[in-house]
Amino acid sequence: MHHPLRSTLWGAAVAFVGTGVAAQEAPSVIAVNYPLAYFAERLAGDAMDVNFPVPAGVDPSFWRPSISDISTVQGADLVLLNGAGFATWIDRVSLSRSRLVNTSRGIEDQFIVTESITHSHGDGGEHSHEGLATYTWLNPTLASAQAEVIAGMMSARGLAPEADVDAALTVLKGDLEALHQEVATALSAVVGVPMIATHPRYEYLADRYDLTITSLEWDAGAAPTEEELAQLSDLMAETDAQVLIWEAEPPAEGAAATEALGLANVVFEPMAHAPSDGDFLSAFSSAAAALADAAGDLPAN
């Protein structure tokens, strides 16, 4: 026989528990760049709240978080780091080690060393700062390894159901492999074709697909100065390059000036931020196709 008071209490208890579960916030993930946020979203689905806190227009590598931003990052359940020297702000803020995930741990042997700066101070004698290329995700194979680390950590910390994460990882790795095959096919026609990039972003792309890319240090989105154009002209003469890779849509006068030098302009967004159109896979694929088209249309080809 059911006691009405007992039924009421059970009803209230169930309602209370239900409210509690609904009110419970999903674990939060902070990523230091868009690709890691994309991988995390693909792996966690709705089980986690994934955020990429760097404002648009700010280079995520050199972001200076405010105290409030740091507080948000400190409160996250997982902080996804890229490694390879990307996001140097990490070295200057206090974060819980138990929540940090270095997604490139395990692929350090594939890092690309860029430049070396030597100096001395104090009694330490001379020492060198070894530079590393940081945009590891432009090699889909390395990106796949990073996604695997993220999935492993999500499961290990119990932040998302392991079976779901494993299933999502299998699909994501399949997508990244398909992307690699597609990009490799597209870029196979331009292997050995000299190209110039307005910024050093494409080391891993060049390394993976045997591209020949020489880099400048132009400001993203700004029209080149006379001095920079002269420098570009010299570099063209030195490398025989006829393709110029921009990381963002160039200003009209900038594009016109480089076209006047005889260069084909191509935009290949390195995707530290979300691409202007599509997602990581589609934007990467489109950019590779555009690069192949631009290089393929050259008179010499």
Added chain:
Amino acid sequence: MNALYLAFAYLRYHWARSLVLVLVAALIMFVPVATQTLLSSSERALVARGEATPLLLGSRGSQLDLTMAALYFGEERPDPVPMREVETVWDSGLGVPIPVHTAFSSSGFRIVGTTIDYFDFRQLTVSDGRGLSLLGDAVIGAKVAEALGKGAGDALVSSPENLFDLDGVYPLEMPIVGVLEQTNTPDDEAIFVDIKTAWVIQGIGHGHEDVVTATEVANGTAALANAAVVQYQRITSENIESFHFHGSQDDFPTSAVIVVPNDTRSATILKGRYLDAEGPTQLIEPAGVIQSLVDRIFRIKALLDVVTGIIAVAAFAAIGLAVFLSYRLRAREIATAVKLGARRGMVLRLLSSETVTLLLIAGGIAAVGAAIVSQNAEAWTGWLLTLGA
């Protein structure tokens, strides 16, 4: 009832003598109880710090030095362990490692470089200001704030490691961004910084003016830069971007690593991995080290108990003698009472009422004192222990 009334009237009339007897009896009862309470509390406080720290990883050597440096932030300097040991524990997935770097001090208080996991682990909360956020930030314990008269918004300067090391370890000015809630533990006496800040003090990380510019790098002339440059001794919002570290973080030092295992099984597996007596590191249970130390220290407690007992017997004998002598002095008074018709039982009731009243009042005072000590034992013990540090 009449006997009690007369006894109380007598004690009130001879108030000075009664007061002395009450105070002496109260002290005799209070001192052993208070001593026992404080000693037990001290023992608990000492052991509690050890028991609250499941495992401690450090360089092979004195376990006591390692424990004192990592748990009590003492003057001991165990050989540093490389941070790769922290990563090894992480990679094992068996526990959470928390590095503790205690090599430096400021204004007589130890600078503890750690990660913010330490604050969660010790359940430390900020009472004023905020927690650690940026490189160079310092959060101070409650006793440090009180002793130095400093709080959020002030600054501290790290002391050089030694007078002859002015060139190697630069004093670093650190802004105080927060003060911790008092915990009556050694954390009250510490200055907490991010472990990266401790590495900056050590000279592993530093900031200085740009040696090369981006254009120089682009031109390929960067590698030619080779200049002796002046390091910053204060981390500000203007120069923080220039701070960087040399070498692999795996090689950077820490004094010890607190290891919080996932469970008993994980602790057993971890301990098994550091059993090699020839290995450079050891994994110890601080509770065992502290208990062993406390056992030695508290052997003196047995001696103290004997001394207290002897003094109590002597004091009670003195009180008994004083009471007996007062009865002798009151012989004529008692004789008068008998002549007035008081029976022997009445006289005995009168005298025993006086003694019982005295002892009850003394017992009451001793009980109140013991209750106050018991209530504040934790705070007073914490104060006494940190006084020693």
